[in-house]
Amino acid sequence: MALLNPVQSRALLQAAVEQRFAILAVNADSHAAVTDCLEAARECEAPIIIETSLWQLTGQSYGNGDPILGLARYLTDLTALAGSERYRGVPVIFHTDHIKGPETVRILSAAIRGVPQRASTISLDSSELSEGENITLICQLCEIAKEAGVALTLEMEAGVDAGVTEIEVAERLLGAVESKHPGYLALWAPGVGTQHGLSDKGYPFSAEAVAKHQKRGSEICGRPIGLALHGSSGLKESDLRAGVAAGVAKVNWSSESLLIRSQAAQEYYATHAAELEKSHKAWKATAMDNGMQSFIAARYVPKVAERIRILGGAGKILDVSMHNSMSPLTP
Numbered sequence: 603m604a605l606l607n608p609v610q611s612r613a614l615l616q617a618a619v620e621q622r623f624a625i626l627a628v629n630a631d632s633h634a635a636v637t638d639c640l641e642a643a644r645e646c647e648a649p650i651i652i653e654t655s656l657w658q659l660t661g662q663s664y665g666n667g668d669p670i671l672g673l674a675r676y677l678t679d680l681t682a683l684a685g686s687e688r689y690r691g692v693p694v695i696f697h698t699d700h701i702k703g704p705e706t707v708r709i710l711s712a713a714i715r716g717v718p719q720r721a722s723t724i725s726l727d728s729s730e731l732s733e734g735e736n737i738t739l740i741c742q743l744c745e746i747a748k749e750a751g752v753a754l755t756l757e758m759e760a761g762v763d764a765g766v767t768e769i770e771v772a773e774r775l776l777g778a779v780e781s782k783h784p785g786y787l788a789l790w791a792p793g794v795g796t797q798h799g800l801s802d803k804g805y806p807f808s809a810e811a812v813a814k815h816q817k818r819g820s821e822i823c824g825r826p827i828g829l830a831l832h833g834s835s836g837l838k839e840s841d842l843r844a845g846v847a848a849g850v851a852k853v854n855w856s857s858e859s860l861l862i863r864s865q866a867a868q869e870y871y872a873t874h875a876a877e878l879e880k881s882h883k884a885w886k887a888t889a890m891d892n893g894m895q896s897f898i899a900a901r902y903v904p905k906v907a908e909r910i911r912i913l914g915g916a917g918k919i920l921d922v923s924m925h926n927s928m929s930p931l932t933p
């Protein structure tokens with residue numbers, strides 16, 4: 603199956619909401635992190651979403667300041683990895699996560715048309731946009747796909763970082779896009795009481811809000827629309843399970859993932875200081891990227907697998923191969 607095209611991705615996301623499981627979406631910021639996520643998915647026989655935000659595309663491991671170069675490197679690496687013998691059985695979705703600012707359309711246009719590979723699913727960060735600007739930008743992406751003759755699968759977000767989004771916002775945002783460009787939306791990301799980042803205070807997560815938005819979004823679009831959960835890092839396991847049962851199909855995971863990886867790196871250097879003396883016979887193996895990354899992987903992969911299992915994704919390798927890239931633009 604390898605890297606899924608937009609039509610296959612839409613089929614998988616619809617199956618997730620219908621069967622009430624969610625796909626873990628990891629904001630992976632290095633090649634090694636991507637490998638670890640696919641390894642965890644393989645172990646669980648689960649689909650996985652690898653997503654990137656602007657800061658990864660322009661970061662040192664990918665674009666080094668150039669987001670289009672970053673996208674090309676990210677997609678080329680992921681395409682090769684997802685198509686390799688070891689991971690060929692894992693359905694992999696590549697999703698654009700928080701993309702914002704003046705280059706948004708240029709970056710997402712490249713992701714839709716292919717640089718040269720195409721992204722599986724697309725979203726943008728609307729936190730600094732008005733509802734009207736959000737609708738205009740999303741419609742612009744639909745027009746770009748139409749013009750290029752390619753399929754497009756979208757996540758639309760309400761652009762909130764905290765709190766619970768009123769149901770009327772779903773009417774206004776999803777309704778406007780669906781009436782102009784039917785068939786492109788697959789995921790809806792309203793506020794349901796989660797928050798980006800890590801905090802010690804409790805989150806007022808509302809599974810009831812998830813259920814309401816999932817139902818209304820599906821009514822507006824006339825097909826199953828799953829909810830995308832942003833800011834899942836601080837959530838309790840019971841909240842995650844309740845969210846999935848209520849219609850969450852995609853769970854974004856970033857802060858906690860970063861913390862696990864960085865703390866493992868910290869432990870590696872703290873426990874390997876002696877080996878990093880140039881007189882030590884193992885200094886080279888210790889100094890190489892592989893030394894630290896293997897150490898991190900041993901600690902990180904089980905955590906990713908645990909998260910996949912909580913979301914009900916284990917064993918959900920569904921056959922979406924009949925949905926090929928030449929399918930029509932609408933479902």
Ligand SMILES: [Zn+2]
Nearest residue numbers: 798832833854
């Ligand atoms: Zn987010």
